[in-house]
Amino acid sequence: MPAPYPFGETVRILRTGPSPGRDPRGQPLPGPDLSFDISGCVVTPREQTPTVGGSEQQARDTVIVGWTVYAPAGVDIRTTDRVRIRGVVCEITGEPGDWGRNPFTGLRGPVQFAADRVTG
Structure with missing residues (x-):
């Protein structure tokens, strides 16, 4: 399928597959890497930023870097992805x-x- 936006960007979805089991301490083992690229995306800066002194900034400095991404129709994006x-x-x-x-x-x-990186 050709990309819907011929001058769009490629973004990489970072997805970890299901855990194959647990380690000797009972912690889940990381699953296989199921990451993939999506080409033809429109990436725009986020329209809103946190209010200075708002709840996002209580007791620490917070910097939010974010984008809104418009990916081709039918792409499988999950809330657990990065x-x-x-x-x-x-x-x-x-x-x-x-x-x-x-x-x-x-x-x-x-x-x-929406894609956000929060630091601070």
């Missing part, structure tokens, strides 16, 4: 949104998700 955008690893924030089918054209819309 994503590498422009070399920065981010957490998927919230539930990815599938725009569904456009009632005027019949075409599927993008899958939209």
Whole structure:
């Protein structure tokens, strides 16, 4: 399937597969790497930033770097995934949104998700 946005970016979804068992101390072993690239994504800066002195900044300095990503229709994005955008690893924030089918054209819309890196 060709990328829907010919000048879009490639982002990498970082996904760990199910744990194959537990170590001798009872801790889950990491599952296999199931990461994959998604090409043709639109990556935009996040529209909102935390309010200075708001709950996100109580008792520490917080810097949030984030993007909104519009991925091709039908892409499997999970809230447990992480994503590498422009070399920065981010957490998927919230539930990815599938725009569904456009009632005027019949075409599927993008899958939209928020990606944030929080430090501090």
